[in-house]
Amino acid sequence: MPHPTTLLAVLALAAAGACADHGPGSFGDDLTDPQVPPRGTEDILDWLEVGYYQAWTCEPASHAGRAPSPHGPSRICNNDALHATTSGAFPVGAVAVKELFEGTTVTSYAVARKVTAGDGGDRWYWYEGGPDKVFASSEGAGGCVSCHVQAARDYVFTIVP
Numbered sequence: 001m002p003h004p005t006t007l008l009a010v011l012a013l014a015a016a017g018a019c020a021d022h023g024p025g026s027f028g029d030d031l032t033d034p035q036v037p038p039r040g041t042e043d044i045l046d047w048l049e050v051g052y053y054q055a056w057t058c059e060p061a062s063h064a065g066r067a068p069s070p071h072g073p074s075r076i077c078n079n080d081a082l083h084a085t086t087s088g089a090f091p092v093g094a095v096a097v098k099e100l101f102e103g104t105t106v107t108s109y110a111v112a113r114k115v116t117a118g119d120g121g122d123r124w125y126w127y128e129g130g131p132d133k134v135f136a137s138s139e140g141a142g143g144c145v146s147c148h149v150q151a152a153r154d155y156v157f158t159i160v161p
Contacts, residue, residue: 025042026039031047035052035056035093037052037053037097039137040137041127041134045130048097048111054077056079056083057078059075059158068147074110075101076098076099076158077097078095078097078158078159081093081094082094083159087153089117091114092114092117093113093114094113094156095111096111097109097110098110098111100130109127109128111127112155113127119154124155125138125139126140126141
C-alpha cells in the first residue's frame with residue numbers, strides 16, 4: 001500500500017490536470033467588457049490582468065478551499081448576472097472568477113462563464129491557469145465539469161451573498 005502522503009500527492013496532481021484542455025488562444029471576444037471575460041488562454045489573461053472582476057461582488061478575503069474543490073486558498077467574485085440570479089439555471093453571461101492563492105499572492109485563476117442557455121457543464125466556458133501554466137480553456141472542459149456536476153445549482157458551487 002502506498003504511503004498516504006504519496007496518495008495525496010497523486011490526487012493533487014490528478015486534480016490539477018483534471019481540466020487539461022488548453023483550447024485556442026483567442027475566440028475573438030470583446031476584451032473590454034467589464035462584466036464578461038473573453039474566452040481563450042491569451043485573451044482571458046489580459047482581461048484578468050486589467051482587474052475588471054475586482055469591482056464585482058467578491059468574498060471579503062481568501063479562505064481555505066471548500067470540499068470537494070481541488071483548489072487551495074481562494075477568493076471568489078461573481079458578476080452582476082450571476083449574483084442577481086436567485087434560482088434556476090444562470091443566464092448567458094453569468095461569470096464567476098476564483099483567485100487562487102499561494103500565501104497572500106494570487107498565482108492563478110479559475111473562471112466559469114455561461115455561454116449557452118440551459119443546464120449542463122458543456123454550456124459553460126471553463127478556464128483555469130495563470131501566466132505560467134494553463135490547465136483548461138474550453139467550453140465543457142471535461143475535468144472541470146466532472147467536479148462541478150456536484151454543485152447544487154447549474155455547475156456553480158459558490159454564490160457570494
